[in-house]
Amino acid sequence: MIPIKLQAGNYLLWNNLFLPVLRKYKLLGLLTGADMRPSRKIFNAAGCTVDNHAFDLWYDKDQLLMIWIISTFSMDLLSHTVGIEYSRDLWEMLEKCFVGVSRANVHHLRQCLQNLVKGDLSMVSYPQQMKEIVDGLGDAGQPLTDDDLVAYILVGLSEEYDSFVTYIETHWEKVSFDELLGREAALLKRKLRSNSSGPTEPFHAYAATPRSSQHFSHSRGSYNSNF
Structure with missing residues (x-):
C-alpha cells in the first residue's frame, strides 16, 4: 500500500x-x-493475577x-x-533518526538547486543534474513542478544562451522538461553547424519577435519557487 x-x-x-x-x-x-x-x-475477582x-x-x-x-x-x-517491541517505540526511533537528516538533506538540495549553473557543463549533463536534484527533493517530500524545474534550468544558463532563453520565454506559453531538452538538442545542433561554417553570433537563429506573453516570470541569475 x-x-x-x-x-x-x-x-x-x-x-x-x-x-x-x-x-x-x-x-x-x-x-x-x-x-x-x-x-x-x-x-481477577479472587485477587489472583491473570x-x-x-x-x-x-x-x-x-x-x-x-x-x-x-x-x-x-x-x-x-x-x-x-530490541524494539512496540510500534510506538519504532515510530519514535524513526523520527529521532531521520527527521533531522531529512531536513538537512532538503536544505542541502535546495542550496544545490539555487547554486547550480551550466558553467562548463554540457547542454546534456546540465539539465540532467538539475533534474536529479529536483527528483531528490521529491523523494524527500518537497516536490517541485515541471515549470519550476524549467525555470531553474533557464536561470542557470549564461548570457551566451540569452537568445535561446528569450525564445523559450516568448514563444512557449508552457514548456515541459522533455520539450526543453528537445529544444536544447536542436540548439546544440545549430551551434555545431555554425562552428563548422564559420564564426557567427551564438544561437542567433533563436532570436525572434515575441508571439505571446512571457510565461516564466523570473530574472536571469535568480529564481525562487517559494519552496
Missing part, C-alpha cells in the same frame, strides 16, 4: 504517504499514545502495525528494529 521503501533520504515523503493509511485504518492512536497499552496482567485479554487484543493489533511498518524498510534499515 506504500509505494516506496523507507530510506534515509526519503523519510519525509514516506511519512507523508504512511499517515493517511494509518488514519484510514484507525491505527494512528497506537503511535500517538491515544490508544494506550493495557496492563499485561490484571487481578493475563489481561484487553492487552492481548491490543498487542495483536500493535504487532500487525509493526509488521506493516517494517515491511516498508529498505534492507539497510532492518537492523534498527532490533
